[in-house]
Amino acid sequence: MSLEAFRGDILHFLQDPDSVPLAESYQYIEDGLLLVEDGRVSATGPASALLPELPPGTPLNDYPGKLLCPGFVDTHIHYPQTKMVAAYGEQLLQWLETYTFPTEAEFADRAHAAAIAERFLDELLRCGTTTAQVFGTVHPESVDAFFAVAEQRNLRMICGKVLMDRNAPEALTDTAESGYQQSRELIERWHGKGRLRYAVTPRFAPTSTPEQLEQAGRLLREHPGVHLHTHLSENRDEVAWVRELFPDCAHYLDTYDQAGLLGRRSVFAHGIHLEDAEWQRLAETESNIAFCPGSNLFLGSGLFKLQRAVQQGIRVGLGTDIGAGHTFSILETMADAYKTQQLSGYKLTPFKAFYLATLGGASSLDCQQHIGNFEAGKEADFLVLDPAATPMLAFRYQHCASLLEKLFVLAMLGDDRAILATYIAGHCAHHRDDTDTH
The missing domain is CATH 3.20.20.140 (Metal-dependent hydrolases)
Known part of the structure; x- marks a missing residue:
């Protein structure tokens, strides 16, 4: 049994933003913690709440200023x-x-x-x-x-x-x-x-x-x-x-x-x-x-x-x-x-766009029971997005006043360079700075 923790801002969707009030459709945690056990999500929540509960020696991957989202x-x-x-x-x-x-x-x-x-x-x-x-x-x-x-x-x-x-x-x-x-x-x-x-x-x-x-x-x-x-x-x-x-x-x-x-x-x-x-x-x-x-x-x-x-x-x-x-x-x-x-x-909206790219896509493939968000038990396929991947993206992102604006800027100015890391079942399968991770 292997437990690993990933720290950063966290975004995932729970429902289609067009089917429920927007605030009920997603979860966004500034300075959150994603816990992965044996390739699956075991918990997601504020780092302040989950860090004290981690067993001693649990590996911690810290991504300050980065955004963790489902693959x-x-x-x-x-x-x-x-x-x-x-x-x-x-x-x-x-x-x-x-x-x-x-x-x-x-x-x-x-x-x-x-x-x-x-x-x-x-x-x-x-x-x-x-x-x-x-x-x-x-x-x-x-x-x-x-x-x-x-x-x-x-x-x-x-x-x-x-x-x-x-x-x-x-x-x-x-x-x-x-x-x-x-x-x-x-x-x-x-x-x-x-x-x-x-x-x-x-x-x-x-x-x-x-x-x-x-x-x-x-x-x-x-x-x-x-x-x-x-x-x-x-x-x-x-x-x-x-x-x-x-x-x-x-x-x-x-x-x-x-x-x-x-x-x-x-x-x-x-x-x-x-x-x-x-x-x-x-x-x-x-x-x-x-x-x-x-x-x-x-x-x-x-x-x-x-x-x-x-x-x-x-x-x-x-x-x-x-x-x-x-x-x-x-x-x-x-x-x-x-x-x-x-x-x-x-x-x-950027909320709908990110939904389509994650839980919406999973649902259209009838895979939502396995992937698409960070609900406990889901397969831990996820990304680390870098809002400072390019000079222009970094400059624009630091002037964003809301989550909506941040997501929109990532979608409009982001590309493969904004993907810092890609994890498959909790294993790093790609890192932007290391081409041999897979």
Whole structure:
């Protein structure tokens, strides 16, 4: 049994700021103490109250002037696209053809997939992301490699093999039957192993036949604990294409609904161009949306209606959507989220942004029982944020008059440099000044 203490300012969320009075949604402790025992949170409170109770010899990690918060959660990201971040000049469908498909073809090679997975996870930890829902490629090797690396690092990760049996290069297509069989084998091998979970992963409706989507639904029925991860209504041309490919469906979401793919553990990335009936159906089925403002801007896809999701009671998490997103940083993604909502006439508060990045993201992945805040018994995945990481951030932060202002400045001016340390189950997996900690 090992007990360790971490001292600093502490922030974590207890509920969605939009569902309760703001003061009830979070806990902020100036000069707090986080106690971690055997990789889990055992207590959180004022240092003045907890320090006298510590057993003699308890290791104490002191972070004066720093902010401890739960690890960031990225609800939508493509690890095979790490190599093609910042690919120039295309919108969604052309971008897939020009950059994505050629890059993903390399992932039949497990050694290549493992090397990219190592780099990818290094970047996540450097940016403070401790849990992510991740696309693989059509190759089972890509998922085996990713999970093997994630398991070695004791990370809570969700991943799945892409299902894609049409409208893609031959080297990147499976069949409805082979996609089912390979996914089932991966589920049996990896789902629930350590902190890993599997997501059934049709790329998006245009690259799966109705038969393949039905097989995806079969996988969900046969393995009720797994997740569903796909794209929805990202681009207007994409939406029009779906209408042509699925003439018997009422709308884009209906292509998934008819196959039984909606539900509590289903996450649909983007959801920019949804019809009223789609919003309603997402709410009815307790399905979730990954809000990816950086990639929505980068590909010129449009502006997500976060206020509509709030009104409908739909759970939302943040996603960087690497590689259409240009950054692994959830802090930078918060800044993009704020800007897109300003354009939409909705004022995204920094409290809501930090909620989306932590407990909100965990809830949208149905992982809130394990991660997302510092309630006793939760897995001790957390960050140490440095408000003096850059000269400008330090200067601006010292002139903040409220917690709201401090959080907003961190989101607007922060990036990977603001992550001093990333802890996984109480173990330091990344330190800004030591690249060998993982």
